[in-house]
Amino acid sequence: MPPTTITLLTDFGYQDHYVGVMKGVILSINPQIKFVDISHNVSPHNVLEGAIILNNAYSYFPRGTIHIAVVDPGVGSDRKAILVAGKDYFFVGPDNGIFGLVCNRLKEFNVFELTNSRFFLKPISATFHGRDIFAPIAAYLSKGVPPAEMSQKIKNYQSLSLPVPIIEGERIKGTVIHMDGFGNLVTNINRGHLKKIGKENSLKVKIGERIITKISPNYQSVNRGKLLALIGSSEMLEISVREGNTWKMLGYKEGDEVLVF
Amino acid sequence: MPPTTITLLTDFGYQDHYVGVMKGVILSINPQIKFVDISHNVSPHNVLEGAIILNNAYSYFPRGTIHIAVVDPGVGSDRKAILVAGKDYFFVGPDNGIFGLVCNRLKEFNVFELTNSRFFLKPISATFHGRDIFAPIAAYLSKGVPPAEMSQKIKNYQSLSLPVPIIEGERIKGTVIHMDGFGNLVTNINRGHLKKIGKENSLKVKIGERIITKISPNYQSVNRGKLLALIGSSEMLEISVREGNTWKMLGYKEGDEVLVF
Amino acid sequence: MPPTTITLLTDFGYQDHYVGVMKGVILSINPQIKFVDISHNVSPHNVLEGAIILNNAYSYFPRGTIHIAVVDPGVGSDRKAILVAGKDYFFVGPDNGIFGLVCNRLKEFNVFELTNSRFFLKPISATFHGRDIFAPIAAYLSKGVPPAEMSQKIKNYQSLSLPVPIIEGERIKGTVIHMDGFGNLVTNINRGHLKKIGKENSLKVKIGERIITKISPNYQSVNRGKLLALIGSSEMLEISVREGNTWKMLGYKEGDEVLVF
Numbered sequence: 001m002p003p004t005t006i007t008l009l010t011d012f013g014y015q016d017h018y019v020g021v022m023k024g025v026i027l028s029i030n031p032q033i034k035f036v037d038i039s040h041n042v043s044p045h046n047v048l049e050g051a052i053i054l055n056n057a058y059s060y061f062p063r064g065t066i067h068i069a070v071v072d073p074g075v076g077s078d079r080k081a082i083l084v085a086g087k088d089y090f091f092v093g094p095d096n097g098i099f100g101l102v103c104n105r106l107k108e109f110n111v112f113e114l115t116n117s118r119f120f121l122k123p124i125s126a127t128f129h130g131r132d133i134f135a136p137i138a139a140y141l142s143k144g145v146p147p148a149e150m151s152q153k154i155k156n157y158q159s160l161s162l163p164v165p166i167i168e169g170e171r172i173k174g175t176v177i178h179m180d181g182f183g184n185l186v187t188n189i190n191r192g193h194l195k196k197i198g199k200e201n202s203l204k205v206k207i208g209e210r211i212i213t214k215i216s217p218n219y220q221s222v223n224r225g226k227l228l229a230l231i232g233s234s235e236m237l238e239i240s241v242r243e244g245n246t247w248k249m250l251g252y253k254e255g256d257e258v259l260v261f
Numbered sequence: 262m263p264p265t266t267i268t269l270l271t272d273f274g275y276q277d278h279y280v281g282v283m284k285g286v287i288l289s290i291n292p293q294i295k296f297v298d299i300s301h302n303v304s305p306h307n308v309l310e311g312a313i314i315l316n317n318a319y320s321y322f323p324r325g326t327i328h329i330a331v332v333d334p335g336v337g338s339d340r341k342a343i344l345v346a347g348k349d350y351f352f353v354g355p356d357n358g359i360f361g362l363v364c365n366r367l368k369e370f371n372v373f374e375l376t377n378s379r380f381f382l383k384p385i386s387a388t389f390h391g392r393d394i395f396a397p398i399a400a401y402l403s404k405g406v407p408p409a410e411m412s413q414k415i416k417n418y419q420s421l422s423l424p425v426p427i428i429e430g431e432r433i434k435g436t437v438i439h440m441d442g443f444g445n446l447v448t449n450i451n452r453g454h455l456k457k458i459g460k461e462n463s464l465k466v467k468i469g470e471r472i473i474t475k476i477s478p479n480y481q482s483v484n485r486g487k488l489l490a491l492i493g494s495s496e497m498l499e500i501s502v503r504e505g506n507t508w509k510m511l512g513y514k515e516g517d518e519v520l521v522f
Numbered sequence: 523m524p525p526t527t528i529t530l531l532t533d534f535g536y537q538d539h540y541v542g543v544m545k546g547v548i549l550s551i552n553p554q555i556k557f558v559d560i561s562h563n564v565s566p567h568n569v570l571e572g573a574i575i576l577n578n579a580y581s582y583f584p585r586g587t588i589h590i591a592v593v594d595p596g597v598g599s600d601r602k603a604i605l606v607a608g609k610d611y612f613f614v615g616p617d618n619g620i621f622g623l624v625c626n627r628l629k630e631f632n633v634f635e636l637t638n639s640r641f642f643l644k645p646i647s648a649t650f651h652g653r654d655i656f657a658p659i660a661a662y663l664s665k666g667v668p669p670a671e672m673s674q675k676i677k678n679y680q681s682l683s684l685p686v687p688i689i690e691g692e693r694i695k696g697t698v699i700h701m702d703g704f705g706n707l708v709t710n711i712n713r714g715h716l717k718k719i720g721k722e723n724s725l726k727v728k729i730g731e732r733i734i735t736k737i738s739p740n741y742q743s744v745n746r747g748k749l750l751a752l753i754g755s756s757e758m759l760e761i762s763v764r765e766g767n768t769w770k771m772l773g774y775k776e777g778d779e780v781l782v783f
Contacts (some may be wrong), residue, residue, distance in 0.1 A: 002554065003553060003554075005549055009542075014301065015442040016300060017300060017314045018441075019298075021321045023297045024318065027266055027322065028321065028323045031263035032264075036546060036549070036557075039538060041535075045504045060543045060653070062546070062550045062553055076479025076481065077480070077481035125496075126478055127479070127499075128494030131321070180538045180540075181534065181536075182535075218648040230648060230649065231648065233647040243567045275703075277575065277702045277703050278578045278579035281579050282579050284558045285529075285558060285582035285583035289584045292525060292527075293524065334742075334765050336740065336741065337739065337742065338740050338741070386754070387740040387752060388754050389755030392582070393755075
């Protein structure tokens with residue numbers, strides 16, 4: 001049987017021992033695990049950003065992959081610790097919306113509250129459940145311990161949703177929902193939305209005071225340093241500067257309005 | 262037999278080929294190795310910071326794990342290259358105090374000077390012993406080459422110790438010894454020190470001109486953006502701003518005095 | 523048979539899901555792969571910097587290692603996607619010079635254009651060929667699919683070369699070609715160039731207005747904070763500040779002229 005993959009997504013950064021320690025705890029329980037880091041540079045405490053990155057990533061992994069996500073400002077409080085068991089993937093982390101976008105996409109899934117402290121690392125700290133709860137639960141799960149033995153099925157979990165673009169006739173009013181490390185601005189407008197308003201070859205995009213006069217097929221369609229709009233790798237409309245950083249050069253960022261017309 | 266884990270802790274950063282090359286050298290000798298990165302963002306040349314991070318991490322790994330630590334401003338000089346062999350863990354790196362805190366905690370251990378250049382990569386550079394000495398030694402160790410074949414037992418090694426808090430009656434005078442990536446300030450005061458002065462529920466903490474009126478059970482015990490004190494994941498008293506960065510917001514940092522009373 | 527190693531070198535940074543997703547795609551095809559990250563902090567769109575880092579790293583890995591390099595400002599345009607097959611290593615990425623320095627060093631190699639979309643991930647995005655083309659091709663290659671089945675041999679590829687130092691009598695005029703994360707400045711002058719002008723023990727180095735009066739054997743040969751010149755780990759002349767950052771302290775950087783005399 002191939003080794004199980006466990007991915008990690010956190011806001012722990014790359015400076016401290018936190019991520020390494022989680023992996024150590026997991027390997028102590030299951031030495032065969034393969035790790036993949038999704039990112040540890042989620043903006044501190046930014047659950048929405050973590051949820052977006054996880055949602056962009058999880059489905060590209062082998063079936064059976066366990067995704068741990070820890071952006072957890074409520075650690076040590078009474079927020080629940082949960083396990084989401086989908087048909088193909090598992091998710092382990094705090095119940096604060098970090099799995100909200102994933103749950104919106106999964107067709108069948110169960111949510112379990114992690115209640116059996118027999119599977120936790122002791123003493124349980126008030127600040128590092130990544131080490132004390134999420135890492136060991138993921139490791140035992142990878143060894144075949146059934147969720148029902150470590151946790152209790154629950155009905156309610158913290159949901160999350162992204163703003164939906166508003167379509168009015170031949171106009172779409174959307175929003176920048178994410179900025180990547182290149183400074184590219186990902187909007188909440190997808191290919192389907194664009195099709196709905198028709199006029200495929202004459203679409204214009206407005207952000208701030210700037211109007212982009214077409215949807216480009218790729219970055220090279222405009223000159224270096226020029227602003228463009230294109231369909232990005234998550235099938236959403238993105239706004240970029242060719243070989244530049246849209247945010248640094250023009251100041252546009254998450255939350256900014258984007259008009260397509 | 263499960264694969265051996267080798268961890269890496271350096272100040273090499275994430276920009277260059279240095280860490281990747283060390284892993285390449287190791288895999289060329291033992292292709293079965295599992296790697297875990299502890300951190301490569303130790304402040305450049307800061308041996309104490311490296312020692313603290315390693316000390317926070319090493320004991321969470323499976324028995325037999327080999328920890329390589331390279332914060333090595335003396336590379337290429339006559340500082341020794343060493344291997345510390347404990348009951349459960351091995352440590353490979355420069356003899357400059359980076360293993361000092363670990364050695365203070367290990368009960369039984371031997372220190373070996375890496376003297377047998379037959380196990381080094383040639384030519385040995387003057388600037389990158391991580392690649393030329395520490396990586397191959399760790400790899401051969403993982404393949405079962407006994408330390409005595411690669412090195413010579415020595416008695417003296419570079420020790421290191423953290424400042425000890427001063428307890429005077431019902432007062433503890435401590436110090437911030439470490440700042441993590443969130444800006445949390447870790448002090449040298451632990452749970453045991455707090456117990457010694459008694460009055461568990463009425464402890465106050467002073468840093469700079471600020472007085473914190475209790476030890477909180479978790480971050481959520483105070484409002485967002487407020488300063489708090491709590492017992493962190495390494496069982497030390499920590500000072501934090503809830504969902505904020507204590508250092509960026511208040512300027513407190515390593516070396517600052519902390520009073521508990 | 524030992525597991526195949528795939529290395530990754532990109533300018534994707536550590537903030538987004540991009541690198542993790544490439545690994546997920548690869549593990550979905552070949553779950554036995556071992557990953558090593560070379561760096562994901564290549565300066566955005568800087569093909570030359572990526573080529574230098576790859577050139578410093580590739581040869582330290584086990585035979586059969588597949589190196590993926592994606593610094594790819596031309597993604598989605600008509601730039602080719604290629605596979606370079608050397609005697610010991612494979613390279614997968616865009617045909618934009620990123621493999622230029624490697625090809626200058628390899629003795630025997632063939633270059634293939636990735637033309638068989640049967641091996642790509644669909645739909646192929648215009649912005650993320652790392653995920654859609656390079657990752658799956660590397661994964662199938664690791665499973666033994668022959669290059670000729672996925673691609674077509676080609677004769678021309680994008681070459682790249684570094685500036686060559688000019689030797690005039692007892693003088694070498696060179697250039698800083700790379701700055702590492704410590705701020706060390708790597709020049710294009712190697713040990714062989716130094717030997718050519720003789721006078722081994724009386725060499726001087728000039729950068730900007732500063733003259734360094736010898737080649738030091740290691741960092742400790744000068745006082746802390748002082749400028750020095752030494753032969754670095756890639757066998758090139760480097761200019762450093764002991765336990766300091768040459769770039770931050772003195773402002774010297776890539777492209778600056780370096781004289782040896």
